[in-house]
Amino acid sequence: MNVVLGGRVLAARNIVAAFALLGLAVLAGCQTASDPIAGISTVDAAQGSRENISSLTAVIERSPNDPEAYNVRGSAYGRAGRYQEALKDFEAAIRLNPGFYQAYANRALVYRQMGDQQNSLNDYSRAIQLNPSYDAAYIGRGNLYRLAGRTNEAFSDFERAIQLDTTDPRAYYNRGLLYQTRGQHDFAIEDFATSISLAPSSAEPYAGRGLSYLAKNDEENALTDFNTALKLDKNNAEAWSYQALVFERRGDNSRASRSYAEAVRLNPNLKSAQEGLTRTRGA
DSSP, X not given: OOOOOXXXXXXXXXXXXXXXXXXXXXXXHHHHHHOOTTTTTTOOGGGGSHHHHHHHHHHHHHOTTOHHHHHHHHHHHHHTTOXXXXXXXXXXXXXXXXXXXXXXXXXXXXXXHTTOHHHHHHHHHHHHHHOTTOHHHHHHHHHHHHHTTOHHHHHHHHHHHHHTTOOOHXXXXXXXXXXXXXXXHHHHHHHHHHHHHHOTTXXXXXXXXXXXXXXXXXXXXXXXXXXXXXXXXXXXXXXXXXXHHHHHHTTOHHHHHHHHHHHHHHOTTOHHHHHHHHHHTTO
16 A cells, blocks of 8 residues: 655656555555444444343343344444444344344444454355345445455455345445456446445545546546545545645645645554655645
8 A cells, every 4th residue: 555755746647646546545445444333234323322222122021032133232232342242142133033144244244343254254145145135245245355355256246236226335335446446437436426326425435436537637526526525524534635636736735735734634644645745845
């Protein structure tokens, strides 16, 4: 992911090439953090509250043989970061209903949050085996493949989810990232646009589309997308750096320096922003 600029002021074309490559690496790694624990269950964020877990426990006490009750409470534990308790509930749900593919997929997501990629992969694959039309499991497994560098397998899983007419924006966003890494920016832009239409309040697809516009030297649309990403998420350090790059390309080093500085403030370890700030400060 490191692009060594050496503190030199590069020609605009070289800056774009280096930064675009860096941006693709950044985007390829950022999806994990934004995935909700219970994303597959479509449960509310309040589900992880202590009060809600208590009420779900009461449901289980009344119906101890209901697999769905364990699945829902397991998702609530997952949202609360209580992973071991979540795993126990999913195991209970699967024991009561061995064909409960949603519970396998939810357990896969918890395993992923715990860093247990192999068990996560196994559970997603089992969910797909039980229900080959379960789009969310393809998306979850595709993310594992993508983050592991198994891009062809990842692409196939996102493609399959889209063929199943998924309305999950992550399928299009992640396939867009893969098109982007292949240099197929027109396809990437189309996928990011679809992701935006399905989740217009999410900053990441705007940042992704902006990078593809920038790779096509369409600065105006790129800047519009980076600005929109920042309106949606002012703490997106990468989007501040991408915005700064457009300003730098245009020779507006004062604005570029301010944007790079904000990126560094938000993420002091973001090397691209550090180097951009060095290039533009006082220039």
